[in-house]
Amino acid sequence: MSERIAVFGDRESVYGYAVLGLDVFYFDTSQDYTARFKKLCQNKNYSIIYITEAAAAVLEKEIEKYRSEPSPAIILIPGVSGNTGEGLSAVRKSVEKAVGSDIFNE
Amino acid sequence: MAVKQVNPTRMELSRLKKKLNTATRGHKLLKDKRDELMRRFLEMVRENRALRMKVEERIRQANANFVLAKASMSDETLKAALLAPKQEVYVTTSYRNVMSVDIPVFDTQTRTPDPNDIYSYGFAFTSADLDGAVKSLADILPDLIRLAEIEKSCQLMADEIEKTRRRVNALEHVMIPETQEQIRYITRKLDENERSTQTRLMKVKDMMLAQAHGY
Numbered sequence: 001m002s003e004r005i006a007v008f009g010d011r012e013s014v015y016g017y018a019v020l021g022l023d024v025f026y027f028d029t030s031q032d033y034t035a036r037f038k039k040l041c042q043n044k045n046y047s048i049i050y051i052t053e054a055a056a057a058v059l060e061k062e063i064e065k066y067r068s069e070p071s072p073a074i075i076l077i078p079g080v081s082g083n084t085g086e087g088l089s090a091v092r093k094s095v096e097k098a099v100g101s102d103i104f105n106e
Numbered sequence: 107m108a109v110k111q112v113n114p115t116r117m118e119l120s121r122l123k124k125k126l127n128t129a130t131r132g133h134k135l136l137k138d139k140r141d142e143l144m145r146r147f148l149e150m151v152r153e154n155r156a157l158r159m160k161v162e163e164r165i166r167q168a169n170a171n172f173v174l175a176k177a178s179m180s181d182e183t184l185k186a187a188l189l190a191p192k193q194e195v196y197v198t199t200s201y202r203n204v205m206s207v208d209i210p211v212f213d214t215q216t217r218t219p220d221p222n223d224i225y226s227y228g229f230a231f232t233s234a235d236l237d238g239a240v241k242s243l244a245d246i247l248p249d250l251i252r253l254a255e256i257e258k259s260c261q262l263m264a265d266e267i268e269k270t271r272r273r274v275n276a277l278e279h280v281m282i283p284e285t286q287e288q289i290r291y292i293t294r295k296l297d298e299n300e301r302s303t304q305t306r307l308m309k310v311k312d313m314m315l316a317q318a319h320g321y
Contacts, residue, residue, distance in 0.1 A: 002196035002197060002198050002215065003196065003197045003198070003199060004194075004195070004196065004197065005195055005197055005251075013169070015172075015188060016168065016169075016172050016188075016239065016240065016243050017243065018188055018191050019188055019191050019193070019224050019225070019226055019240050019243070019244075020191075020193060020195060020224055020240075020243060020244055020247055021191055021192075021193035021194040021195040021216060021217065021224075022195055047197050047199045047210070047212065048197060048212065048251070048254045050250070050254070067261045067265065068261070068262065068265040070201070070208055070210065070258075070262065071199065071210070073210065073212075073254045073255070073257065073258035075250075075253060075254045075257055075258075077161075077162070077165055077250075078162050078165050078166060078169070079169075080169045080172070080173065082166075083162055083166060087158055087162060088155070088158060088159070088162075090257075091151065091154050091155055091158060091257065091260065094151065094260045094261050094263075094264040095151055095264070097264040097265070097267075097268050098144065098147050098151075098263065098264040098267040098268060099144070099148075104151075104152075104155060
């Protein structure tokens with residue numbers, strides 16, 4: 001079974017990915033896009049969802065839900081507005097969960 | 107610690123001993139599982155960090171390239187150029203079992219084998235910057251997929267480690283001491299019962315002797 005890759009974020013940050021053959025979902029920042037994201041997560045056709053850090057900040061609760069699920073993999077990527085460090089802090093969260101404290105803290 | 111009430115019987119004793127045996131063995135196994143998971147997790151998370159930093163840096167560059175490309179073209183031309191992508195990427199997900207955690211392995215196929223199919227537009231009306239931007243993004247894709255794979259694995263493993271650690275701790279600090287305490291209690295009670303039977307018998311014997319021979 002072959003699945004697709006989705007990219008979710010504001011238009012400026014994600015439109016480039018469409019050329020590579022990934023499915024791009026962009027939205028107006030003024031709208032509420034929680035519902036769209038939920039729907040996307042439930043869609044079994046997408047096994048990887050890249051989401052911009054800016055969008056992820058709003059959807060934290062939803063993303064948290066899928067952390068322990070085998071599919072889909074929700075991966076944070078920096079958007080065009082810059083790197084917020086949110087992606088690395090997601091890695092840090094995993095370490096904290098497993099080890100009990102962040103041992104890579106520098 | 108409040109010890110749960112148990113029946114001081116031999117049957118209960120042998121049941122508890124069996125339970126203790128299983129608990130100890132389970133504890134040892136789970137501890138080994140936790141240690142091994144932790145080792146693999148740390149290995150993986152290190153790679154995850156390095157890869158993420160690399161990918162983030164390259165995405166930043168690609169984004170900068172796109173902004174540049176956009177600056178030298180009208181919005182309409184850009185939209186039209188990227189409107190109909192030629193290439194499509196498919197993922198096949200298989201799972202690899204690492205210490206009972208199913209970690210995903212992503213295998214990608216593209217619709218066409220030609221790497222130049224990422225340029226979905228004619229080169230006549232777009233700026234050269236756009237080609238560069240698209241290329242820089244395309245170069246990241248394999249790393250991006252690998253990042254997804256490894257980061258998801260880390261998340262799943264972190265979850266499993268947490269669960270396993272809880273189980274190990276519950277066995278080590280609750281289940282095993284409690285069972286040991288119960289076993290000790292039953293053994294004492296049974297011994298005490300035996301001693302009391304012994305003394306009773308001796309007393310009865312004394313009484314019978316006194317009755318028969320008038321000692």
